[in-house]
Amino acid sequence: MSESLAAPIRNPLSIALWSAVTLIGVFAMFTLATSRGEAVNAMWLVTAAICVYLIAFRFYSLFIANRVLGLDPDRPTPAHRRNDGLDYVPTDKYILFGHHFAAIAGAGPLIGPVLAAQMGYLPGTLWLLTGVVFAGAVQDFVVLFISTRRDGRSLGDLIKTEMGPLPGLVAMVGILAIMVILLAVLALIVVKALADSPWGTFTVFATLPTAVLMGLYGRYIRPGRVFEMSAIGFVLLIAGIAYGRTVAETPALASLFSFKGEALAFMLIAYGFVASVLPVWLLLAPRDYLSTFLKIGTIASLAIGIFVVMPELKMPAVSRFIDGTGPVFAGSVFPFLFITIACGAVSGFHALVSSGTTPKMIGDETQIRFIGYGAMLMESFVAVMALVSASVLDPGVYFALNSAPAVSARPPIRPHRPSPPGALRSRPRR
Amino acid sequence: MLSRTGGAPTLAVGMAKILSSAIGGQGMMAFWYHFAILFEAxxxxxxxxxxxxxxxxxxxxxxxxxxxxxxxxxxxxxxxxxxxxxxxxxxxxxxxxxxDPLGGINTLWPLFGIANQMLAAIALTLCTVVLFRMKRQRYAIVVAAPASWLYICTLTAGLEKIFHPDAKIGFLAHAARFSAAAAEGRLLAPAKTAAEMSRIMFNDYVNITVCAIFIALVLSMLGFGLVAIRDALRAKSISTRETTDELPHLRAVRA
Incomplete structure (x- = not known):
């Protein structure tokens, strides 16, 4: 449909190319959906995802850009009209893509698919792909467009001007309440991952002095040398991980860095307060550089890892937990799959970024398509890789890791074992 | 490594498995696990x-x-x-x-998802309203369809989290099960003391309140959205408030 409405394809080479992409994608999807019993290689999943993204970007996003929104390359963007060298700066589209991607790619795309893997890899994959093409990327794209045409104002502000003062007020209160829950849950994930793990705790703690050191280096010792600063940070980061092993293996040190969840929660709360009050250059900005490099580096190495190793998916396509009795989260596919996988498919949090710093840096309206729609496809790809990572684990290991003590078999707490994941091939647990 | 809920450790184990088969083998598995944890943190x-x-x-x-x-x-x-x-x-x-003796993530992740998707529904409502105000409602389905889907999902999920009769899903049923046990003086796993029993019930009621607030919020935004669309349809001309593009001749051609 979009094909005929958007720019028509005339070049036969292009027709051949896009037909090939479509064929490969359909074949990969078919392999994923129809194989039962035998293990499927993760490459099929990755291939299907990439084909879907390419087709969606080439055709659907072009249709939205030309027909639905009417992007106008001649219209000056706020970055040009209000260029102040500080917030409003016309920025190279690839750099801005990186900035926008780093801002939207939080923990969500990583965690949701992992939890949803209890239903098998197929339901999660289908929702990730349809969700991002028709909902998530469209939302990021259109909100970015709306905000760019209105001086880069924020979501609450936009609702106020377009829908009225009362809806604006309700939306602002709502956005705040939603943010509170989002932050609490994200922080909870960190606490759960670090509790009683001296190695992990030490490594994360080590990033704080590293970031402060980087901040001081960038401001006083060699100002403006962002690359040098990041290189130092990266070396210290890896050293921190390596030394963490020593910490974990030395009982005296290990006890210093082993905390219960409650204690970690209070530390995080204190950290959140301090980080928000401190000047940005000292802790936040250097840490942002560091984590942006780390994000892109890790995602790239994971992608390369998947392509080199080509692991097999151990999870079945559809497990019996689609009936809602899963141990990781309870509830049936509809509606709970669609809220469990949030960020890789569609995420409201992105609307805040798309109406935050990004619209103030767009140099040309037509780039909104690449940045708004494209970065979200990229994020969805990260979610697909997270799904692959969870699905290459043996189902036995997966369920042992993910069952709360209340649900899993820990003799002192509960006498009888939970019903074994019967539809899954049971393997020895760790 | 049992029962490290929250998703992050699972992902880290999966990533470590993939990365260590590429670089370092089994010996590097622990390093890659902590690398992944650090990355997520x-x-x-x-x-x-x-x-x-x-x-x-x-x-x-x-x-x-x-x-x-x-x-x-x-x-x-x-x-x-x-x-x-x-x-x-x-x-x-x-x-x-x-x-929370139940492990926290089990309870809070659905709230997280509901909250996040509701925010998306609100943002897409704004998008729909703006398209109507731009007089481009011919294409409004592009944003209205995902918005409707998100309204359906989040409202169903929100209502199920409150009212579902299965205590694993519905907070009300869960609280009722625990208060019935508490009244008889029994302890229900995972609670080990009466204090933990009441803590679980208290958490249930907090979650019910949060869910109810979110539902009320998203319903009112839906109402506001519909009113705004009606007004936009009644308006004779483009009613959206874009910053002027300072190119009046272009605008005249396009309008």
Whole structure:
């Protein structure tokens, strides 16, 4: 449909190319959906995802850009009209893509698919792909467009001007309440991952002095040398991980860095307060550089890892937990799959970024398509890789890791074992 | 490594498995696991402190509507007060989640998903309204369809989280099961003391309240959206408020 409405394809080479992409994608999807019993290689999943993204970007996003929104390359963007060298700066589209991607790619795309893997890899994959093409990327794209045409104002502000003062007020209160829950849950994930793990705790703690050191280096010792600063940070980061092993293996040190969840929660709360009050250059900005490099580096190495190793998916396509009795989260596919996988498919949090710093840096309206729609496809790809990572684990290991003590078999707490994941091939647990 | 819930350790184990088969083999598995954990923690911490800042500005903006002096982002007292309010808000839920004998994630992740998807529904409602006001409603389905799907999903999920008869899903049923047991003086796993029993029930009621607030919120935004669309349809011309593009000749051609 979009094909005929958007720019028509005339070049036969292009027709051949896009037909090939479509064929490969359909074949990969078919392999994923129809194989039962035998293990499927993760490459099929990755291939299907990439084909879907390419087709969606080439055709659907072009249709939205030309027909639905009417992007106008001649219209000056706020970055040009209000260029102040500080917030409003016309920025190279690839750099801005990186900035926008780093801002939207939080923990969500990583965690949701992992939890949803209890239903098998197929339901999660289908929702990730349809969700991002028709909902998530469209939302990021259109909100970015709306905000760019209105001086880069924020979501609450936009609702106020377009829908009225009362809806604006309700939306602002709502956005705040939603943010509170989002932050609490994200922080909870960190606490759960670090509790009683001296190695992990030490490594994360080590990033704080590293970031402060980087901040001081960038401001006083060699100002403006962002690359040098990041290189130092990266070396210290890896050293921190390596030394963490020593910490974990030395009982005296290990006890210093082993905390219960409650204690970690209070530390995080204190950290959140301090980080928000401190000047940005000292802790936040250097840490942002560091984590942006780390994000892109890790995602790239994971992608390369998947392509080199080509692991097999151990999870079945559809497990019996689609009936809602899963141990990781309870509830049936509809509606709970669609809220469990949030960020890789569609995420409201992105609307805040798309109406935050990004619209103030767009140099040309037509780039909104690449940045708004494209970065979200990229994020969805990260979610697909997270799904692959969870699905290459043996189902036995997966369920042992993910069952709360209340649900899993820990003799002192509960006498009888939970019903074994019967539809899954049971393997020895760790 | 049993029962490390929250998703992050699972992902780290999966990533470690893939990366160690590429580089380092079994011996590097522990290194890659902690590399992955660090990576996830940095991801999250960046979001947490950026989010805290955003929440702080929102609080200053909101309170500023009533007390304009609160708006000055450089003033010390409003700054500290709003930061404390923002951190206190998420900190409270964080602590409740950590102390929750049920493991926290099991309970809170659905709320997280509902909240996040509701925000998306609100954003897509704005998009739909703007398309109608631009008189481009011919294409409104592009944003209206995902918005409707998100309304359906989040409202169903929200209502099920409150009212579902299965105690594993519905907070009301869960609280009822625990209060029935408490009345008989029994302890239900995972609670080991009467205090933990009441803590679980209290958490259930907090979650019910949060869910109900979210549902009310998203329903009212849906109502506002429909009203705005009706008004846009009645308007004779483009009613959206874009910043003028300073190119009147172009605009005349296009309109």
């Amino acid at each position: 940095l991801f999250i911490l960046t979001t947490v402190d950026a989010g805290t800042r955003v929440a702080r500005f929102m609080i200053q903006d909101l309170v500023g509507t009533f007390a304009p002096r609160f708006r000055h982002t450089r003033a010390l007292i409003p700054n500290l007060a709003s930061t404390a309010l923002a951190v206190g808000g998420w900190g409270w839920f964080l602590y409740a989640g950590v102390a």
